[in-house]
Structure formats: structure tokens, C-alpha cells
Amino acid sequence: MSLMDVSSYAAGEWVKPGAGARNIASAVTGEVIASAGNDALDVQAMLDHARNIGGPALRKMTFHERAKMLKALGQYLTEHKQKLYDISFSTGATQGDHGFDIDGGIGTLFVFASKGRREMPDGHVYLDGDVEQFSRHGTFKGQHICTPMQGVALHINAYNFPVWGMLEKLAPTLLAGMPAIVKPATATSYVTELCVRLMLESGLLPEGALQFVAGGTGDMLDRLTCQDVVSFTGSADTALKLRSTPAILENAVRFTAEADSLNSSILGPDAEPGTPEFDLFVKEVQREMTVKAGQKCTAIRRIIAPEAQVEAVIDALRERLAKNVIGDPAAEGTRMGALVSTGQRADVLEKIAILETEAERVIGDPDNFEVVGADREKGAFLPPMLFRCADPDKATKVHETEAFGPVSTIMGYRDLDHAVELANRGQGSLVVSLITNDGEVARDVAMGVGAYHGRIYINNRTSMKESTGHGAPLPHMVHGGPGRAGGGEEMGGIRGVMHFMQRTAVQGSPDMLQAIGQQFVPGAEEKPAPAHPFTRTFTELQIGETIVTDPREVTLDDIEHFAEFTGDTFYAHMDDEAAKRNPFFPGRVAHGYLLLSFAAGLFVEPNEGPVLANTGLDNLRFMQPVPAGDSIHVKLTVKKKTRRTDEYGEVRWHVTILNQDDALVAEYELLTMNAY
Structure with a gap:
């Protein structure tokens, strides 16, 4: 077997082993099979390359575009994973062990790709939590937002999982929009290097999004700033040494560690x-x-x-x-x-x-x-x-x-x-x-x-x-632990992505928050729809676009017919005296689901059009009862749009049901799939 050169990928170039290189022996035969390391790496050039080229390129992409990239990377590695199997035997790993490392790592890419598409917006800002109202009339509000850190994530990995150990960190980092420099343990770095080569050869990654260090990182830790992140897996002693680097302490560099564990x-x-x-x-x-x-x-x-x-x-x-x-x-x-x-x-x-x-x-x-x-x-x-x-x-x-x-x-x-x-x-x-x-x-x-x-x-x-x-460990849930285990967390679904983003409190008017988050904020200026919104395509609809329906009176006959038709004869709808004894009702009132049905009848456009399906509703709340004789009308507003496929996207509508006095009766979010 010829000696392998485990090269570094620095600032867009592959750099072969040089001064300070170490020999790597086969775990099975004891024979030297590779050489890795080069003390002459220009680490500042690597950091600059990531910060100035890789970072901006990733941040231009939306979360969904990055998620799509992760899925494509997973598919590409799946097609070429036999190469990773073949080379991994020299680490001492069996065919069964490959399932934990190689297949597990690829699976992690797929999970983060899926979660990115389902749980994050097709945009550049992640909204963390609900809008907070600070003023009586709602003209001053606040929201937590998360945006990508503008530095580089340095991943220092252990020898036991040369593929999965890298990909479990890389997936949330790239999904967040942050470039990474990967430094594996030297003993199995030849497996990681092959995986990096495959990902770079795929052409799926923007330039500067991924770099690779075989051997030591030199004084790279001394050059980190408050915008950088270090993610480490290894011994507690090494974690303490790295965490104590003056630049990390002085600049409050984020440092997560997975260390020793007596499970x-x-x-x-x-x-x-x-x-x-x-x-x-x-x-x-x-x-x-x-x-x-x-x-x-x-x-x-x-x-x-x-x-x-x-x-x-x-x-x-x-x-x-x-x-x-x-x-x-x-x-x-x-x-x-x-x-x-x-x-x-x-x-x-x-x-x-x-x-x-x-x-x-x-x-x-x-x-x-x-x-x-x-x-x-x-x-x-x-x-x-x-x-x-x-x-x-x-x-x-x-x-x-x-x-x-x-x-x-x-x-x-x-x-x-x-x-x-x-x-x-x-x-x-x-x-x-x-x-x-x-x-x-x-x-x-x-x-x-x-x-x-x-x-x-x-x-x-x-x-x-x-x-x-x-x-x-599963990528959906946190992997980490307190105390001796390092005190850090990896993966954990979108929680893991947050390690590479900055949470910021934004305060301002509803219009300002809406402009930043690209999601309707109650109180923001509503845009009258130029046509019924159910006749407009996903692309045509605009955030804040609103219609207000005509009113409809709710009669006692409506309430009794709904009760008989559905079988919902709860006393609050059928027994006036019993309803009056209830502290929530003035007497007989309309069913909540009757109101939802009437609301749909008021705002739905019945003809065939770009609305393909109603896929559900979220956050339904009934605020005020509606007795017979009251009337209701509906305000329907485009709250959020999310691309799902090349043919259709999800529209989230903010729906409010109001009575004849414009008092809020019910509120919910309607989900539809709309053609482009």
C-alpha cells in the first residue's frame, strides 16, 4: 500500500504534508500508511478566506437553500460512501462500525436538511419566540431574531468518528450560514480528508464554506474573535487547555465541548x-x-x-x-x-x-x-x-x-x-x-x-x-452533557443551529418588525388586496395583504341546526338557563366550530384557483362568546409565505373573527398550499 499524503485544504488550495508532518499507522497491521501535517499553513489566510468569502456567500443563501444544499451533499456522499467504507477499515473499524460513523454522519445531513425546510423560514432571519407588546396601543413591540455569526466555526474533532464527528458539527453550522474549518484528530484524518474531498468535488458548497486542517492548527486559536465559534470533541484536559486560550477568554469566543464521560x-x-x-x-x-x-x-x-x-x-x-x-x-x-x-x-x-x-x-x-x-x-x-x-x-x-x-x-x-x-x-x-x-x-x-x-x-x-x-445520539436531540462531559451541546435539531447564530432583541413599531422578519405583525400597515387573495398565486401574494368580509348574522336556528347536524348538544348551546349559570356565557351561544365554519364561508373563494389545499390551522383561540342575534365578519391577512417545492408553497394566513362591535371573537392561523 502506497503512503497516503493527507493534505490540508486552505484558502482554496490543497496543501500537502510538510514540516512537522506525522506518520499514521494502520490500526490493523501497524504499518505506516499515511503522513499528515504542515506547520507552514497560513492560518490567517484560512480565517480571512472563511470570513470574507465563505461567510458572505452562505449568508446570501436562505435557510431553505442551505437545507437543500445539505440534502444534496447527503445524496452525493451516499453515492460515494463505499470509498469511505474501504478506507475506514484501516482505522480498525468493522463493516458494522461504518453504520455508526459514515451512515450516521450522512443521516445527520439529511435530518438537518429536513428540519431546515420544515422548521426554519425561506429567508435570512430566524424568529425566536412570539412578538412581545410593550405599549398599550401596540405601536411599540419587540421580537428576538437570530442571524448568522459573521466569523468562522473551528471544529476540532476526535479520532473515533472521522465522518460522523465532522458532519454532526458541519450540518448545523452550514444551515446557520456560517463557514467552517475542520480539524480532525490526526490518527484517522485520512478518512475525514476523503470525505472533505468528496464534498468539495461535488461542487455543492460555495467557495470558502469548508476548509480542512490535517495536523495542528498552529496559532489559529490566538486569532479568533467574538464572531468565531469553537466546537470541540476530545478529552477534558484538552478542552480545558483550549478553552483557556487568552484570545478565547478575552474575546468571549463561543466554545462548546464534548469531553470525557463515565456513562x-x-x-x-x-x-x-x-x-x-x-x-x-x-x-x-x-x-x-x-x-x-x-x-x-x-x-x-x-x-x-x-x-x-x-x-x-x-x-x-x-x-x-x-x-x-x-x-x-x-x-x-x-x-x-x-x-x-x-x-x-x-x-x-x-x-x-x-x-x-x-x-x-x-x-x-x-x-x-x-x-x-x-x-x-x-x-x-x-x-x-x-x-x-x-x-x-x-x-x-x-x-x-x-x-x-x-x-x-x-x-x-x-x-x-x-x-x-x-x-x-x-x-x-x-x-x-x-x-x-x-x-x-x-x-x-x-x-x-x-x-x-x-x-x-x-x-x-x-x-x-x-x-x-x-x-x-440522534441529530433531532441534544448530544452533550454537564460537568465532566464538557457542558456543551451538539445537534439537537434547530437548537444546534443556534450555536452558530446570534440572538438579538429587536424593538420597534409593528411595521419595522414585519420588515425585518418578513412575517405579518398585528398592528402593521395592512395592504388592501387588489383581488380576492385566493385568486392570487403564491408569488403574487404579499405579506400584510388583507381582505375584510361582509358580516353574517348568527341566528338561533343556525345554532340548533349545527347542534343537531353534528351531535354537539353541549348545554351552553342548547340550555339557556344552564348556560347563564356558567360564568363564561350570557346564555345560549354559538358553537366555536360553527363560527369557524361561517368564517370559512365568508372568506373562501369557491372557484378553482391557485389555492390547492387547506392543510390545517394553528393557535386557535376563542376570546368572546357569540349569542344568537350577533353578527360576525372576518379579517384575512397574509402572515407568512414558505416555499415547499418548485410547484407550490405554504401560505400562513392570520385570521380574526370580529363581532358587530369589532370586538375580537376568535383568532387563528390558517395554512394553505398555493401554486406558484
């Missing part, structure tokens, strides 16, 4: 041997010990089981782990490959020595295990190892030492409060799992461990067939 899994007291939950628990633990050779930030490091079940769990794990085939990750039948490097293997062995001061090894021998299809001495192989801590209350090392490999420690708990206490001894973890079929147990544990964990994964016989697993 735990709790076997519920109801999950005894013979139950589906017990078998599920053992399967989850075995999987987390062996997938990626245990090199996962979310892997189960501490197994917390009822004292009476500890021996049963050990026996069940021994049986399952005995079937675990360790060897060449590219070979069919291999269940667990190698650690990423011999250096990492040495680190795990050092951590094992620490664990052995408080726990007894009951499964696995690092000096005596079989490796199939590879040389055990040359590759970075280790067997799955389980330790038993007999006295977890007095122990300290098992609650603070993370052996980042196929290693876990089992300990017993006396009662549920004790289990919660042990889980929290990790002083902040990414995830805790609970296997139980008892809802009260789930509630008590969630209330007890929530403050110390970023994610609580609960599984039982109902969800086990469709659940994603203890160790699988």
Missing part, C-alpha cells in the same frame, strides 16, 4: 432474569463494549444492577462475549476490530491498571486472547474486559477513570436511590440508560439523574424493536 446503564429492579428487559440489558451492554472496539464517547463504562442480579448479568455477558470474534475488521464474521492505534491501546492498558485497584477483572485477558486474520502483536487489538467493583460507595477511580476501549465495570445497587447516586457519581455524563418496564421506576430515575446527564435512554419490551440503542 452508565441501570438495570431496573423489575428486570429479572427471564424477562425481555434483562435480555435486552445484556445485549445493550455487550454491543456498547464491542462496537468501535468500545471507542465511543457514549459507550457504557459503568453497569449498575441490583445486587441480587450482578452475578446473573456477569454470566450472561460472559456467554455473549464468548461469541465475539476479534480480528481483521474487513473480514466477514469479525465482530470487533482494533483500537485506533497502539498508542491508544497502551492508554487503555494504563487505565485498566487504575481500575484494578478498586475492581476485579472477571471477563477478558489482555495478555491471552485470539485475533483472527491479523497479527495480535502488530495491530492495536484488545479483548472486551469486564471488571466487578464490590464496593462502589468507597470506590473513586471507577467513577472517574475512563478506559476508552472495550472496557466496562459492573457494580450492584441496594435500592433505586442508590442506583441514582451511583450514576451521578460520574459528575456529568453524556448518557445514562435505564432498562425497565415500570413507569414509576422510569420517572424516579429520570428525576434523579436528569441534572447530571445530557440524555436519558429508556428501553423496554415495547420499544426494543425500534429503539436506536444506548450509544446512538
Whole structure:
């Protein structure tokens, strides 16, 4: 195998390894396969390129255009992912491991693409929360808006997920409209470099949106400003060192970290041997010990089981782990490959020595295990190892030492409060799992461990067939944790996008807020519609365009007919004396849904036109009852427009129903799909 040059992509040019380059060895054979690093990188030119070229190009795009770009990137990588599979075997990863890294990363692109189209506007400003009214007559209001940071996002990633670790940060960054500089761990940087090359070769990214550093970043951290963001994954020690950079402190540079984590899994007291939950628990633990050779930030490091079940769990794990085939990750039948490097293997062995001061090894021998299809001495192989801590209350090392490999420690708990206490001894973890079929147990544990964990994964016989697993963070939800886990959050859907945007409070008149947010604000100037709005296409409709309908009287016959026709004979509509005894009604009143139906009859244009479908209504509120003899009319205003496809878009209408005195009776938002 020829030596690979892992190049950096800086200011639009690929730069080969140079001074300061490091050799990278195969995790399987120990042979040098690549070289990465160049101390002569012009980091200021990279920052300038991102800030002056990449940033403006991304900010010109709307959220939907960026989301469409992410989807296209995901599709392109899917078409070429076999190349990533092939090169990843040298990291020690098996074919199954690729699902967590490569497929997981691509899936993250698709999720953020979908969320960007569904939950963000087809514009440049994201509105955070509702409009706040500060004045009596509504002429002075406020709204929180979010706009892209105008610097660069520096992503510093760990070695264990060279693709997913990059894409989980890159997707929300690009969706926010911010350029990124990606710096992976050197040990697996050749996989990340290939993924970056594929994305750049796709032609889907604007120039300057993505740059790549193989090796060190030089003094880049010293050059960051208040508009930049650092997103880090790695050890807590390194996170502290980076976070303490003077420029980061002085400029209040945003810094998010995902660091060490002593994750735990709790076997519920109801999950005894013979139950589906017990078998599920053992399967989850075995999987987390062996997938990626245990090199996962979310892997189960501490197994917390009822004292009476500890021996049963050990026996069940021994049986399952005995079937675990360790060897060449590219070979069919291999269940667990190698650690990423011999250096990492040495680190795990050092951590094992620490664990052995408080726990007894009951499964696995690092000096005596079989490796199939590879040389055990040359590759970075280790067997799955389980330790038993007999006295977890007095122990300290098992609650603070993370052996980042196929290693876990089992300990017993006396009662549920004790289990919660042990889980929290990790002083902040990414995830805790609970296997139980008892809802009260789930509630008590969630209330007890929530403050110390970023994610609580609960599984039982109902969800086990469709659940994603203890160790699988989902892009829809936050990935991170307090304390030892770094105190940061990644992904989390649109919450993750907000890390790369500035939330700003904007105050002014309704017209000013409407102009900024491109969404109708009550009190802003209403534009009389030049024709019935249901006859106008999506493109023709303007924000604030309004019609006011003619009135319609609501009669007692209307109320009784609606009650008989629908079967809704609630007393407030049918019994005058009973209605009067109700503090909300003056007597018999019209059904709320009758008013909605009459409102539709007042504003709907019946003929075929650009309105393709009514897809629902939001935020319905009834403010004032309508007795027989009152009349109602409707004000219909274009509130917001969102492109959905190349053929049609969603129109959100602000609808108010008013009575003969112009008092507000009901208010809601109507959704329609309109042709362009």
C-alpha cells in the first residue's frame, strides 16, 4: 500500500504534508500508511478566506437553500460512501462500525436538511419566540431574531468518528450560514480528508464554506474573535487547555465541548432474569463494549444492577462475549476490530491498571486472547474486559477513570436511590440508560439523574424493536452533557443551529418588525388586496395583504341546526338557563366550530384557483362568546409565505373573527398550499 499524503485544504488550495508532518499507522497491521501535517499553513489566510468569502456567500443563501444544499451533499456522499467504507477499515473499524460513523454522519445531513425546510423560514432571519407588546396601543413591540455569526466555526474533532464527528458539527453550522474549518484528530484524518474531498468535488458548497486542517492548527486559536465559534470533541484536559486560550477568554469566543464521560446503564429492579428487559440489558451492554472496539464517547463504562442480579448479568455477558470474534475488521464474521492505534491501546492498558485497584477483572485477558486474520502483536487489538467493583460507595477511580476501549465495570445497587447516586457519581455524563418496564421506576430515575446527564435512554419490551440503542445520539436531540462531559451541546435539531447564530432583541413599531422578519405583525400597515387573495398565486401574494368580509348574522336556528347536524348538544348551546349559570356565557351561544365554519364561508373563494389545499390551522383561540342575534365578519391577512417545492408553497394566513362591535371573537392561523 502506497503512503497516503493527507493534505490540508486552505484558502482554496490543497496543501500537502510538510514540516512537522506525522506518520499514521494502520490500526490493523501497524504499518505506516499515511503522513499528515504542515506547520507552514497560513492560518490567517484560512480565517480571512472563511470570513470574507465563505461567510458572505452562505449568508446570501436562505435557510431553505442551505437545507437543500445539505440534502444534496447527503445524496452525493451516499453515492460515494463505499470509498469511505474501504478506507475506514484501516482505522480498525468493522463493516458494522461504518453504520455508526459514515451512515450516521450522512443521516445527520439529511435530518438537518429536513428540519431546515420544515422548521426554519425561506429567508435570512430566524424568529425566536412570539412578538412581545410593550405599549398599550401596540405601536411599540419587540421580537428576538437570530442571524448568522459573521466569523468562522473551528471544529476540532476526535479520532473515533472521522465522518460522523465532522458532519454532526458541519450540518448545523452550514444551515446557520456560517463557514467552517475542520480539524480532525490526526490518527484517522485520512478518512475525514476523503470525505472533505468528496464534498468539495461535488461542487455543492460555495467557495470558502469548508476548509480542512490535517495536523495542528498552529496559532489559529490566538486569532479568533467574538464572531468565531469553537466546537470541540476530545478529552477534558484538552478542552480545558483550549478553552483557556487568552484570545478565547478575552474575546468571549463561543466554545462548546464534548469531553470525557463515565456513562452508565441501570438495570431496573423489575428486570429479572427471564424477562425481555434483562435480555435486552445484556445485549445493550455487550454491543456498547464491542462496537468501535468500545471507542465511543457514549459507550457504557459503568453497569449498575441490583445486587441480587450482578452475578446473573456477569454470566450472561460472559456467554455473549464468548461469541465475539476479534480480528481483521474487513473480514466477514469479525465482530470487533482494533483500537485506533497502539498508542491508544497502551492508554487503555494504563487505565485498566487504575481500575484494578478498586475492581476485579472477571471477563477478558489482555495478555491471552485470539485475533483472527491479523497479527495480535502488530495491530492495536484488545479483548472486551469486564471488571466487578464490590464496593462502589468507597470506590473513586471507577467513577472517574475512563478506559476508552472495550472496557466496562459492573457494580450492584441496594435500592433505586442508590442506583441514582451511583450514576451521578460520574459528575456529568453524556448518557445514562435505564432498562425497565415500570413507569414509576422510569420517572424516579429520570428525576434523579436528569441534572447530571445530557440524555436519558429508556428501553423496554415495547420499544426494543425500534429503539436506536444506548450509544446512538440522534441529530433531532441534544448530544452533550454537564460537568465532566464538557457542558456543551451538539445537534439537537434547530437548537444546534443556534450555536452558530446570534440572538438579538429587536424593538420597534409593528411595521419595522414585519420588515425585518418578513412575517405579518398585528398592528402593521395592512395592504388592501387588489383581488380576492385566493385568486392570487403564491408569488403574487404579499405579506400584510388583507381582505375584510361582509358580516353574517348568527341566528338561533343556525345554532340548533349545527347542534343537531353534528351531535354537539353541549348545554351552553342548547340550555339557556344552564348556560347563564356558567360564568363564561350570557346564555345560549354559538358553537366555536360553527363560527369557524361561517368564517370559512365568508372568506373562501369557491372557484378553482391557485389555492390547492387547506392543510390545517394553528393557535386557535376563542376570546368572546357569540349569542344568537350577533353578527360576525372576518379579517384575512397574509402572515407568512414558505416555499415547499418548485410547484407550490405554504401560505400562513392570520385570521380574526370580529363581532358587530369589532370586538375580537376568535383568532387563528390558517395554512394553505398555493401554486406558484
